[in-house]
Amino acid sequence: MKVLVTGATGFVGQHLIPQLLARGHTVTAVARNPSKARGFDWYEHVHFIACDIYQPRENVFQFFGLPDVVIHLAWEGLPNYKELFHFERNLFADYLFIKSLVEGGARHLLITGTCFEYGMRNGCLSEDMPSLPGNPYALAKDTLRKFVEVLPQKQDITFQWARLFYMYGNGQNQNSLIAQLDRAIDSGDPVFNMSGGEQLRDYLPVEDVATKLVNLMEHPQCTGIVNICSGEPISVRRLVEQHLAQRESHIRLNIGYYPYPDYEPMAFWGDAKKFSSITGER
Structure with missing residues (x-):
């Protein structure tokens, strides 16, 4: 499949792309810093686009090569979870970007969320629990998910919301x-x-997180909120x-x-x- 990856040089993206390539997928990798991207072994094996995805442009879906799947990892300003810019700026920028892709023809979205969407709950957290975000980052992510869920084209989209728990590894x-x-x-x-x-806490090596995201993408029947976690x-x-x-x-x-x-x-x-x-x- 043709896969668009935003936030390609970020913590998760840099580990996700090699696994996509290893499974035979064609990757368009997007990030702002081409110099950083050139430092990764996968750079020569992807179509790399250096750009600001939030910059308004016509035919966004076509600009990014009409991908079969969009894996949207990009999010600015982490790990400052308490800053208001998450919903004052990031939320609407991300929503407009996703909306433009869908209006252009995107039909499979995999977007990463956060375990913080569950709020200040103790114990084992399952996807059927209502979200109770308790910080600006979690609020913005949870609201983005809800925005995407009410897009007019929603019934025609495979929408996977990958709730990430804790990770560690190279590039953190x-x-x-x-x-x-x-x-x-x-x-x-x-x-x-x-x-x-x-x-x-629930921790995974970032390589395992990348593997789970690829597996999720390759199982489009698994839709909605999906925990990406160890369960232990x-x-x-x-x-x-x-x-x-x-x-x-x-x-x-x-x-x-x-x-x-x-x-x-x-x-x-x-x-x-x-x-x-x-x-x-x-």
Whole structure:
């Protein structure tokens, strides 16, 4: 299939594209920075378009090569979850971009959402729960999903909303937990400051997230909200300890140095049954 990937050089996009290519798909990769894109091994094997997708243009769907599938990953300003620009600017820019693609003929949309759409809930989170977003980022994402669901062409579209849980791996934001830990290890720091670490979260390597997104795309009968998760909770402290063992590091953990984030519940993870029942993958 011909697949358009926005946010191609982002954390997920850079890992998604090699997997699409490996499965024989033709990829049009879109990002603003061609210099960054040239640094990836996949660059020579895709049709790369350097542009601002939010810039108004005629015939958007045709401009991007009439793809069979649109995988929309792009979203500005992360990980600043609390900033108002998520719904003051990003929401409407993304909606108009998606609307233009659909009006031009796009018929298969896979758009990434966030587990934060579930709000401040503890426990196992399943797709049939009502959304209760508690920060501007989650509110904007959840509203975008609802906007797309009421497009006049909705009945003719395969619409997959992939709710991403937590990820780690190469290319992650430098302020994320594992990236900070790696930096401390590489710098030879004797101590790593962290929270109490008792939070339960749902983590996957970003490569596994990319695999799940490709599998979801290849199963168009699986529509609506789909959790992209492991389905297995792990404490933040245990995740850190596992990473230290993998890195063979003896850095000392300063547990409880930071307070727990106020925009996350204490213990939550995804229900993976919907994804597994369709794709056969855990």
